Amino acid sequence: MKTATSxxxxxxxxxxxxxxxxxxxxxxxxxxxxxxxxxxxxxSINISLYNTLPNLFxxxxxxxxxxxxxxxxxxxxxxxxxxxxxxxxxxxxSWFLVDCAFExxxxxxxxxxxxxxxxxxxxxxxxxxxxxxxxxxFDFIDLAAIAFGTLIAYFVLLxxxxxxxxxxx
Amino acid sequence: MNKAxxxxxxxxxxxxxxGVVALGFITIxxxxxxxxxxxxxxxxxxGTGPKINNVQLFNEDDLYTPTLIFDxxxxxxxxxHAMDPDLDCETLYINQYYPQDSTTPYYGPDYFSLPSQPxxxxxxxxIEPITVAGPAGTGGLNFK
Numbered sequence: 001m002k003t004a005t006s007x008x009x010x011x012x013x014x015x016x017x018x019x020x021x022x023x024x025x026x027x028x029x030x031x032x033x034x035x036x037x038x039x040x041x042x043x044s045i046n047i048s049l050y051n052t053l054p055n056l057f058x059x060x061x062x063x064x065x066x067x068x069x070x071x072x073x074x075x076x077x078x079x080x081x082x083x084x085x086x087x088x089x090x091x092x093x094s095w096f097l098v099d100c101a102f103e104x105x106x107x108x109x110x111x112x113x114x115x116x117x118x119x120x121x122x123x124x125x126x127x128x129x130x131x132x133x134x135x136x137x138f139d140f141i142d143l144a145a146i147a148f149g150t151l152i153a154y155f156v157l158l159x160x161x162x163x164x165x166x167x168x169x
Numbered sequence: 170m171n172k173a174x175x176x177x178x179x180x181x182x183x184x185x186x187x188g189v190v191a192l193g194f195i196t197i198x199x200x201x202x203x204x205x206x207x208x209x210x211x212x213x214x215x216g217t218g219p220k221i222n223n224v225q226l227f228n229e230d231d232l233y234t235p236t237l238i239f240d241x242x243x244x245x246x247x248x249x250h251a252m253d254p255d256l257d258c259e260t261l262y263i264n265q266y267y268p269q270d271s272t273t274p275y276y277g278p279d280y281f282s283l284p285s286q287p288x289x290x291x292x293x294x295x296i297e298p299i300t301v302a303g304p305a306g307t308g309g310l311n312f313k
Contacts, residue, residue, distance in 0.1 A: 009182070021196075028200055035254055035289045039199040042256075042287070065200060073193040080185050095193070102197045114233070121295065125195045127287040132201045135290055 012160045013079030020072035024065050031061040038128040066145040067152075070099045074153035088157045096150040100143060107138035219253035224312050229298065241303045249283075249293045249312060258286045261296060266309035275308065 034040045034048035057064055074095045078088055105112035112133040120126040225235035229244040239245060251258055264277035284295045 037200055038288060041289065069193070069196060073189065076189050077186065080182055080189065098193065099197070110233070118295065121284050121287075125199045127285065128201075129198050130294075131288045131291060132198045134292055135288065136201045 008082055010079040010082050010160065013075045013157065015079075016156060016160070017072040017075030017079060020068050020075065024068035024072065027057055027061045027064055027068075030056050038125070038131070042124075042128075063139075063141050063145040066099065066103070066142040067149040069149070070095050070146050071149040071153045071156075074150065075156060078157050084161075085158070088154060088161075092150050092154045092157075095153075096146060099146045102132075103138060103142050103146065105133050106136040109133045109136075219251050219258045221249060221251045221312050223250040224248070224310075225250075226310075239301045241301050241305065243301045244298045245301060246298045247293075247296045247312075249296065250291075251293065252290050253286065254289045256286045256289065258283050258291070258293070261293070262313040263299070264311040264313075266311065267304065267306065269307045269309040271309070274311075276302075277311075278313075 028037045028040060029047060030049045030053045033050050034046070040046075040048050055061070074092050077095065078091050081087060081091070083091075113130045116129045116133065120129050225248040226237060226239075227234070227246040227248065228236055228239060229246060232246060235248075247261075249261060259282065261281040261283055262278040263281065264274040265279075266273075267275035279299065281296050283293050286293075
C-alpha cells in the first residue's frame with residue numbers, strides 16, 4: 001500500500017497568492033513615484049497613479065512589498081504543488097532564502113553587481129538587476145518583513161490545506 | 170488514457186512552477202532599483218538633460234578599485250553615474266585637459282556610445298576604455 005497526494009491544484013492558495021501580488025502592485029502604482037520602479041517607467045504607457053490617487057498604505061508601504069512578495073509566491077508555489085507540511089516548509093524556506101539573498105545583495109552591492117552577468121544588459125527586466133543592487137537600499141525592517149511574511153504564509157498554507165491523502169493499494 | 174492525462178497535467182504543473190519561480194525573481198528585480206530620491210511628480214520629465222553625478226576611473230589591472238593615478242599606456246575604464254529621467258542617455262563626451270587647470274581641451278572631445286539606460290538613475294559600466302597617452306603630469310578630464 002502506498003500513499004500519493006492528489007493531482008490537483010489548491011486554487012484557494014493560488015488565488016490568495018495572486019490577490020497578494022495585486023495588492024503589492026498597488027504600492028508601486030499608487031504610493032511610489034514612477035521613476036523609482038523599473039516596470040512602471042519602462043512601460044510604453046504611463047500606468048502610474050502616483051499623485052492621482054491619495055497615498056493608500058502610508059508608512060507600511062515601505063515594507064509591504066517585502067512582506068507580500070514572499071507571502072504571495074509561497075502560496076502560489078505551494079498551491080501549484082499541492083503538497084503537505086514538509087513540502088510547505090521547504091517552499092517557505094526556499095522563498096525566504098531567495099528574498100533574503102536579494103535584500104542582502106543590496107547591502108553587499110559591489111559584490112552582487114560583480115556577480116551579475118554582463119549579458120543581462122539589454123534583456124528586458126534582467127537589465128535592471130545591477131541597478132537593483134546598486135540603487136536599492138538594504139533595510140533590516142525589510143528582512144523582518146520577509147521573515148514575517150514567510151511565517152504568515154506558512155500558517156495560511158496550513159489552514160487552507162485541503163489535501164486528502166488517498167490510499168492506493 | 171487517464172495515465173496520459175495525469176502525465177500531461179503533471180508536466181503542465183512543472184511548467185507553471187518554473188514560470189512562477191521566474192516571475193518571482195523578475196518581480197524582485199523589476200520593482201526596485203529605480204534610484205529613489207527622484208519623484209515629486211507623476212510624469213516622467215521628458216526632454217530633461219542628463220546629469221552626471223559621479224565618475225570613477227579604473228585601471229585595467231584592477232577593475233574594482235577606483236584610482237586617479239595612471240601610467241602612460243594604461244587602459245582606463247569608466248563608471249559613470251548619471252541621472253536622466255527620460256532614459257535617453259546615448260553618448261558620453263570626454264575632454265582631456267593638460268595641464269589640469271587649462272580651459273582649452275588638450276584632446277577631445279572623444280565620443281563614447283553608452284549601453285542602454287535601464288533606469289533614470291544609472292551607473293554605466295560597459296564603456297569603451299581609453300589608453301593613457303601622456304604627457305606625464307597632472308591632467309584633467311571633463312565628462313558630458
